[in-house]
Amino acid sequence: MSSHRASSSVITLYDLKGGSGSSQPWAPNIWRVRFILNYKRLRYRTVWVDFPDVESILSSLGAPPSSFRSNGRPVYTLPVLVDPSRNPGRPLILSNTNNISEYLEATYPSKPVFPPGSRALQSLYAHYIQEVLAKPLLPLLVPLSHQQLDHRSQSYFRAPGGLTGPPSSATNQPLPPGPERERQWLQAKEQFDFLDSILAKNVGDGDGIVAMGFEVSYADFALCSVLMWIRQVALHDGWSRIQHWNGGRWEQLWQKCSPYMDNH
Template sequence: MSRYSSRSSHSSTTPAIILYDTPGHTPQPWAPNIWRIRFILNYKRLRYRTQWIEFQDIEATLRSIGAPPSSVRSDGRPVYTLPVIVDPTRNPSRPEILSNPNTIAEYLETYYPARPVFPEGSRAVQSLFVHYVLEVFAKPLLPIMVPLSAKGLPERSQPPFSHSQVANALPPGPHRERAWQLVKEQFDFLASILEKNSFDGDGICAMGHYVSYADFAICSVLLWIENMAPHDGWARVREWNGGRWVRLREKCREYMDVC
């Protein structure tokens, strides 16, 4: 549990949700899909703890606990990725084991409805919004951030493909600047959409005044950039769109405990 959290006062014998995560090169978690779930757990004030798994141990560990695959390849082979949660709190003799961040988010909202991350009537719209964040908004980041993320893993956790990815990382120069320009175009577009909330909110949050699952999806991407590209990436993003992304990060700060 991080120094930012107060959950350490709970008895160690009290059942807690287990969130599986993989470490990077800094103490702060980095993976955006896992941050989405950590935000929900913190926002709902659920008791949980993080179980750290080195990258190369993910599949073996998830198979050993009976976690379902997060997806299936075209050849029928299962794919095991994080996040995964194990929830023994509802039924200690048969804990729920879930993978895939969308499945986990729906589960947590259904069975722990207090402090909803999907405000009433917004689940469909927010699900579409998060799909946009993952499939469109974040897509130009991949050529930049995936090699940096592979490079940022601990040495023994370097996946077999990471050496080629690191070798393909964009060096400083016009190609990298063009890549960041494509990223900025997505940030500019999203800022123009969120700015419409200035008429009945602060123009920062997707739902107006209060953070929700949509904001956690965006902030997860911001933390990915901040942790894996603090100088070349976050130094740029924090200045874009009048500093709105720093303000969104601050809105989400109280839900950044690492337990």
């Protein structure tokens, strides 16, 4: 939907618009929220936002800033979620993936993404995915993501202060040349190999694919959000190899999460 005003009856998720005006979601931190909404079968709609418009739209919406610059100026990032369910006249507006995830779990406990007693470990798992496993992917996926944006968003990304997405220093780096690119994929594979060895410990009292026994949970959505990013921006160079790594474990995880990949 193109309107920037929150609906009075359903949850609204603010997400980044893809390349050439595409409404195909790709940002992993936003996909984590989208997975939860789909898994819990909550009614919601999406407002697609161009990078250059993030600050103006979110500030006019009254969304909490994600952080503040050294000069005190607020920094606005996506995702943002607006939930009018409790008070349509004054809907709750949330930013930050972790805050939104915690809110959705507390407010809509049916079909929990955090099974009892797992919240701390799953949060640690998600932190590992974001801060460790994904790190060698950034020199590959950030330039590829940048290439797929429209010209206006690309120019904004290059401009000082274009801080509503991945770090601008990363977006200004070109895609590594062939041999260096291969080395980067090998570094990424080392992280996936390590995670493969950890998940294999679940074989016997679990399926060895998901983090918690046999059913998907928050930890799996955190990982599958990264897989979604890879598939959207590096289908042939990235996903075509990762889906076969570690005996096809990541393709199997993708299939486990696939029922929750709707994009409203």
